[in-house]
Amino acid sequence: MTDGERLHGEYKVPGGKLVVVDLEVADGRIASFRLAGDFFLEPDDALEAIDRSLVGLPADASAADLAGAVRRALPEGAVLLGFSPEAVATAVRRAIGRAADWRDFAWELVHPPAVRPAVHLALDQVLTEEVGAGRRKPTLRIWEWDEPAVVIGSFQSLRNEVDLENAAKYGVDVVRRVSGGGAMFMEAGSDVTYSLYAPGDLVRGMSFAESYAYLDDWVLQALRSLGIDATYQGLNDIASSGGKIGGAAQKRLGSGAVLHHVTMSYDMDGDKMVQVLRIGREKMSDKGTVSAAKRVDPLRKQTGLPRAAIIERLEETFVRLTGATRGDLTPEELATAEELVRTKFSTREWLERVP
Numbered sequence: 001m002t003d004g005e006r007l008h009g010e011y012k013v014p015g016g017k018l019v020v021v022d023l024e025v026a027d028g029r030i031a032s033f034r035l036a037g038d039f040f041l042e043p044d045d046a047l048e049a050i051d052r053s054l055v056g057l058p059a060d061a062s063a064a065d066l067a068g069a070v071r072r073a074l075p076e077g078a079v080l081l082g083f084s085p086e087a088v089a090t091a092v093r094r095a096i097g098r099a100a101d102w103r104d105f106a107w108e109l110v111h112p113p114a115v116r117p118a119v120h121l122a123l124d125q126v127l128t129e130e131v132g133a134g135r136r137k138p139t140l141r142i143w144e145w146d147e148p149a150v151v152i153g154s155f156q157s158l159r160n161e162v163d164l165e166n167a168a169k170y171g172v173d174v175v176r177r178v179s180g181g182g183a184m185f186m187e188a189g190s191d192v193t194y195s196l197y198a199p200g201d202l203v204r205g206m207s208f209a210e211s212y213a214y215l216d217d218w219v220l221q222a223l224r225s226l227g228i229d230a231t232y233q234g235l236n237d238i239a240s241s242g243g244k245i246g247g248a249a250q251k252r253l254g255s256g257a258v259l260h261h262v263t264m265s266y267d268m269d270g271d272k273m274v275q276v277l278r279i280g281r282e283k284m285s286d287k288g289t290v291s292a293a294k295r296v297d298p299l300r301k302q303t304g305l306p307r308a309a310i311i312e313r314l315e316e317t318f319v320r321l322t323g324a325t326r327g328d329l330t331p332e333e334l335a336t337a338e339e340l341v342r343t344k345f346s347t348r349e350w351l352e353r354v355p
Contacts, residue, residue, distance in 0.1 A: 003025065003026045004025075004031075006022065006024055007025065009021045009023075009092060009093075009095025010091060011087055012217070013084070014232055015213075015217070016039070016082040016087070017037055017039035019039065019087045020037050020091065021033065021034065021035055021036075021088065021091040021092050022036075023054070023092065023096075025096070030057050030058075030059060033051050033055055034051055035047060035050050035051055035088060037083065039080070039082040040079075040080075041078070041081070043078065045075065046075055050070050050074070050088065052073065053070050053072070054066060054070070057069060063089040063206070063207055064089075064207075066089035067085040068085070070088050071085045090206050090207075090210055092205075094204060096205070097204040100201040100202055100204070101202075102202070102321060105138045105198075105199060105322075106137050106323075106325075107140065107318075107324035108139045108140075108324060109140045109318060109319060109325070109326055110140070110328055111141070111142040111144075111311075111315070112144070112329050114144040114188075116173075116341070117147070118173075118175050118346050119334075119337050119338065119341055121177045122336075122341045123334075125178055125259075125340060126337045126340065127141065127195070127329075127333065128197045128255075128257045128258070129255060130197075131197040131198070131199065131257045132199075132253055132254075132255025132256055132257030136197070140195070141194060142192075142193075142311060142315070143193035143194060143195070145186050145189075146188045147171075147173065147188065148172040148173065148185075148186060149173040150173070150174045150175070150184070150185055150276055151186060152174070152175075152176050152183045153180045153183065153249065154177060154179055154251075154353075156354060157354050158174070158352055158354065158355055160278060161183045162183070162276065163275065166276050170275070170276060172185075175345060178251050179250055179261065180250075182247065184263045185268065185277055186263070189267065190267050191263050191265055191266050191268065192246075192263070192266055192310060192311060193261065193262065193264070194261065195259065195260070196258070196259070196260040197257060197259060198257065198258045198260065199256065199258070200256035201256075202258070203258060209235055212236050212248050212260075213232045215258075216238065216260075218317055218322070219238065219262065219314065221317055222317035223238075223245075223299075226310065228245075228302050228303065229241050230245065236248040236249065236250075238262065238264060245299065246264030247262070248260060249261055266298055267298050267307075268298055
């Protein structure tokens, strides 16, 4: 970025409208600014107020500072539909940071056969590192399961989250992933899980919260095409009017690559889940429900479709929106993952890192 250079940024609000910004930077500050897009804004002069609000701000201002400036400048009673001050800030950060869009990358879609739970987690680390190192294209991986498992978040307490006695009783493997977030209960054919291994440039200028919704917008489009009124709620939940469908988790590695993965319930055994997972009363109360089984909103119930048909629609939507081509895991990637299982993901030290 050089002084006087014209910068252009765009941000499609998940479930909303397109926000477009054009600006110039001089002496490290925003010298001129113009907002456009297919959003709705009242009154008309609010647009000019937004344009003026960012002139003079440091070019390296945080997203929170940029959004705050826009919000303070809005006339009393202003109505923003399809976008927000945070969306404007994201577009600005993307313009200044030279952030990219989905189709700026050559994506690959892989859907390999089922592997052991620990191998799935090792593959997440391996493939993210490979994308970060430039040895693999940005990738969407669909997971397959043929055995039950509980996958706990990187920072969760093992004994607080899992009833290990019941897990052993039901033959449920317990493993820990590298990303944060909550526990996932998995059985063969009961869920739809995928991982994205993306370059950091795809979410440059976005906060963690913004990047969650952005990286899953294609999924919402696929679910809506199946008749599900899917929305993003909170930081990382995919939901519908019937309740929660699934949740996302994320990890950013030192290489700059982003690991983003989601598990959505297809046909979950809620009774078994609550016997294996120690889901506390406080968490259930926070979700506004009285039982874990009722929290789960299976995709089978809402669509009436086989799990394979739902995955097929997800894959079709991703290919259409990103131009992804079909691929596969390499023998080297699988071998590296198996070694990581031996040295990390199957060890007591890793599983009990937070006892």
